[in-house]
Each structure stands twice: as structure tokens, then as C-alpha cells.
Amino acid sequence: MPPAACCGTPIWGMCCMTAPDTPLPFETTDDALLDGRLVLRQPRRGHRFGHDALLLAGMAGEGDRTLMDFGAGVGSAGLVALALHPGARAVLVEREADLAALAEQNAARNGFAERCAVVCADVCDLNRGRGPNVPPVDLVLANPPFNLSTAHRTSPDGGRARAHMADEGLFAHWVTAAARCLKPGGRLALILRPSELALLLTALSGRFGALELQPVHPRADRPAVRLLARAIKGRRTPPVFLPGLVLGGAEGGANGQGLPE
Numbered sequence: 001m002p003p004a005a006c007c008g009t010p011i012w013g014m015c016c017m018t019a020p021d022t023p024l025p026f027e028t029t030d031d032a033l034l035d036g037r038l039v040l041r042q043p044r045r046g047h048r049f050g051h052d053a054l055l056l057a058g059m060a061g062e063g064d065r066t067l068m069d070f071g072a073g074v075g076s077a078g079l080v081a082l083a084l085h086p087g088a089r090a091v092l093v094e095r096e097a098d099l100a101a102l103a104e105q106n107a108a109r110n111g112f113a114e115r116c117a118v119v120c121a122d123v124c125d126l127n128r129g130r131g132p133n134v135p136p137v138d139l140v141l142a143n144p145p146f147n148l149s150t151a152h153r154t155s156p157d158g159g160r161a162r163a164h165m166a167d168e169g170l171f172a173h174w175v176t177a178a179a180r181c182l183k184p185g186g187r188l189a190l191i192l193r194p195s196e197l198a199l200l201l202t203a204l205s206g207r208f209g210a211l212e213l214q215p216v217h218p219r220a221d222r223p224a225v226r227l228l229a230r231a232i233k234g235r236r237t238p239p240v241f242l243p244g245l246v247l248g249g250a251e252g253g254a255n256g257q258g259l260p261e
Contacts, residue, residue, distance in 0.1 A: 024101065025099070026043050028044060033049075038083055038106075039109070040075065040108050041074065041105060043099075053076035056142075056191045058200070059189035060081040060085055061085075062085065064085065064139040065087060065089065065138040067090050068091045068092075068093060070093050070094075070123045070144075071174075072103055075092050077141050077143065078114060079106060079110060082112050086249070089115045091119055091135075092119065092232060093123055093126065093134075097149075100118055107228070124170075124177055134181055139187050139189060140178040140181055140189070141189050142174055153186060158192070171196065175200075175207060186232070188230070189228070189229070190229045191226055193229055194215070200229060204231055207233065208232060209231065209234070209237045209238075211229060212229070215227055215245070216228060216244070218248060
């Protein structure tokens, strides 16, 4: 797909970067969230939204008037946050032009065009010399690619592999980018696997503090499969663990819904 270009529509002082209006190279489906309040178009195959997007969006609060969604994909987490907080505005950042195009379509079809900008760019380039300049926000939502590509077999589906695999150091680059994009005292909210905790602590050091960690369990009798992390830019307060979140009962669970065990 050709590179993204500026659409010429400023949103609170920012130019929305969009993908060209060309046919998508894959089939899509329309899927509902929030009991049908949102209908999002997404690829039929490959990486698809699930519980991760809902959990990430749930970390937005009433005081977060402006937010940015890193690695937004088709816009699921950022758009859910906008649906839950009618006074908020969002910037969705996605480097894959096809997914950025879907995110822009999803924002428009759900009535968020005036409250949402889509930026087709690499997160690591934001507010740097070679990348787009974005306004500082109250909250950054981030779902970094899971797993180091050097330690795991990648998915044969390219889009899914890019969504789930990270190169060495990418986690720290995303945290650094968040620091550049947040207002003083702004919050960073992430969802990650428990195995990534050491990477998170290293990346946050010297930039963020007051870290809150909340384990997410598929069932009450199973180990956590995700961590929700919240940190404040510029703070030095030690981290704390919050009570765990259980998504299903002992007989149920969240398998098949975006939280693999």
C-alpha cells in the first residue's frame, strides 16, 4: 500500500495522517463491541481484537480528556475508550497503512470523526525529527507487541506476527515515545504478558513512577495471563500490586476471546 499522506484536517492543532483510499488486500468482517454500541471492521484472518482491547480501554478515566492509542490496529481500544467517555478525544497511531485505513473508517462509521485523528506512523517516530508531531495528551494506551521475535516462532500470518512479535529494545522505545507524547504528570497504561514485567520495569526507570500492576486471570484457579500496568510520567513513587481481575468462573474462562493461557 502507498505511504500515508496528510489529509489536511487539523484536529486540536494536529493534522490527521491517513492511508490512501485504495482497496484492502484482505477480507474483512464487521464485529460488535459493547453490546452493539460499536461496530468495527477488521481483517477476517490474522490479528483480531479481543479482551486485550477492552481491558486496555477500561484503564481510561474520566479525567483523561485527551488520549493516544499506540499500535491501535483497527482502532478498537481507542474507540472503546471514546464510547465510554463522551468528552474525550483520541489520536490512534498505527504503522500498518491498511489497518490505519480501517481505523479511520471505524472512527467515522461510529460517529467519532470529530473526536478522533488517525496517524499512520511508527510509534517510535512520534515527536522526533523524522516523524509526525502530535500534541501532548493526558493518557497513552499501549499494547506493545508480545514476545521477542528472537525467542519465539513467528506466526505464518504477517499481520498477526507483527502484532505479537517485538524486536529487542522495542518495548523500551515505546515507553520512551509515550514519555514524549504525554503532558507532565500524564499517565501511561499498558497491557502485557507477565513474562514482560522485567522489560517494563527497566523501560519505566527514570521516566515513570507510581506504577500500579493488576494481574488478569482467565479463571480464578489459573495463573495470570496478562498484566495491566499504569504509571505516571515524572513520578518516583514505588510500584504496587492491585487485587487480581478474574474474567471467568472456575468452569468458564476467556479462552478463544483474546486471552490465551
